Amino acid sequence: MDWSFIVKFTPMYAEAALLTLTIGATGIVCAVIVGLVCAMVKYYRVPVARQIVSAYIELSRNTPLIVQLFFLYFGLPKAGILLSSEACGIIGLTFLGGSYMAESFLSGLNSVGKIQLESAASLGMKSGQIMRHIVFPQAFSVSVPAICANVIFLLKETSVFSAVSLADLMYVTKDLIGMYYNTWEALLMLVTAYLIIILPISAVFSVLERRLRRAGN
């Protein structure tokens, strides 16, 4: 193991990891927003919008992110829509994650039984109040585990960003291996970087889930 190589290129990996994280976090936040909107559309059965959302969810869930990214990055410019690598990463992750988030939110909303809605209504609560005090608090704790799983899934999916020339961890690794043949060092740093990103998040999530499960009973 060539430690000087590792020391030399650590800043490069740190920068790439930061890029992955920034774009990943932005995409995930956007995915949560898109997911919430889609879930509400489906929950309230908004006509027309509901069919559009369903079609979007199927398209997004049944195609690979890398193919979505190729279309955004190499295809769309031909239609006059020129996107930077970063924009492609964020849009791609939002497009993919939005559908996963929508399904998770929706199953949370649907977990609150009809009888609860009726008894809240018969107490004279308005639909806004019912959503705020009865549906959301319960839906939230049901959705959290699925949302956490989605976040981890999406963070892992960011690894394909190099396909649209984003200088992320995979990109840097491939570069270093190609240039210097320090394969093991490059791979070690790659694995370490992903562990540093994902392990703490996954640990926080499992604590959060355990808390919620206890509060639920």
Added chain:
Amino acid sequence: MRGIEVLFLGNNMLRLLEGLWVTVRLALISIGLSLILGSALGAAMTLKNKVVKVITRVYLEIIRIMPQLVFLFIVFFGVTKLTGANLSGEVSAVIVFTLWGTAEVGDLVRSAFGAIPKHQFESGISLGLSKPQLYLFIIFPQALRGLIPNIINLSMRMIMTTALVSLIGVTEVLKVGKQIIDANRFDYPNAAIWVYAAIFLLYFLICFPLSLVSRGLAKRRADK
């Protein structure tokens, strides 16, 4: 925006389909191997042995926490470095996706058996069935019905994930697409949007039916 004709020029469509078959075949081989190895893993996971439990748990966690692409890199670049021989992208892919699929199948098998209520075992035994009979007639059929939708879903995800092999130099549908785009650069400068839209649609046409079947089976089971 014109250029959709490119798709139907010469044997372009056929080439795209061939490219798609490269990854679908990789997915099918990996799923086949995963089913065999995963069943064994799942069986091992039901054992009460502590050491086995820890090892399988660690294996599952490692597979879960890392992006599949990272494993592809490790095997593709790492093994080449180690042995000096060039491991092809296809072989690397089968190794990595089988490792992943085995973990997933193992976990599915374990939970499918775990989901069978205890009284099913008890009432089977109290009817006087022998152990092989109990498993053959009572336990396996029930476990299988729970497994099949999940296995179909996994196959679909496997087909989507094998698209990653383009990043380790395997000539599959995305690469073929690029070749077609490059070859028609002058006659059809806008070919890219159509070619990639076509690939997007092809994936959808393969994966969507699988999703529907998997969901349909799962729902039919839940309704019973």
Added chain:
Amino acid sequence: MSEHIIDINHLVKSFGENSVINDLSLSVSRGEVVVLIGPSGCGKSTLLRCLNGLEPIQGGSVTLHGEAVEHGGAGLHKVRQKIGMVFQSYDLFPHMTVLNNVILAPIKVQKRGREEATEAALALLDRVGLKDKAGAYPSELSGGQKQRVAIVRSLIMNPDIMLLDEITAALDPEMVHEVLNVVLDLAKNGTTMMIVTHEMAFAEAVADRVVFLDGGVIVEEGTPAEFFHNPKTERARKFLKTFTYSR
């Protein structure tokens, strides 16, 4: 007993082709306890749901003090505050303590102060013997306790009428009593109620008037003494017979 609380006029309710309530009229006066009985599927639960605007109706009207109760109507949440309803299944909000279940609507809907609402809630919980469970979550309660809390949750709104929809049907037999005792106590104190139940002995004890429904119409109505011991119609006699075992 002259002032009408609820008036049902020529109510028609159907689910698609299936007509469930056919041109039914009925009034409940202040302080009166009306018990609805009848075979399953006779429309008695549907009737209660219509009274609370939970179901759209196809004809006729339901009014509370002359004010229309209309499914989807703009003023529905206002009318509903005056109608308490308790359902068959335990419908407490599982993410809130007993106390918070009870004071949610007084605070959010009636805009009462938290302190006053809490005080009222504790007094009512005390009345049904559950004051010490105020801080518990629904999952820690037995079925009978949950239903008593559900009754309190409606009572605290000071409704003009309480609708009880088979509130003991999902309970273990040994818990039925504790819930019915609470209802009897309410009746004694002059609470106006409309009750759907399968407990005939309870119906006889609590009712001022028994209404026997079958096929979505009122077949017979009268005092409990008349109805249970001297039913006028053949259908009522047949129905009551199903509750006695003869070898």
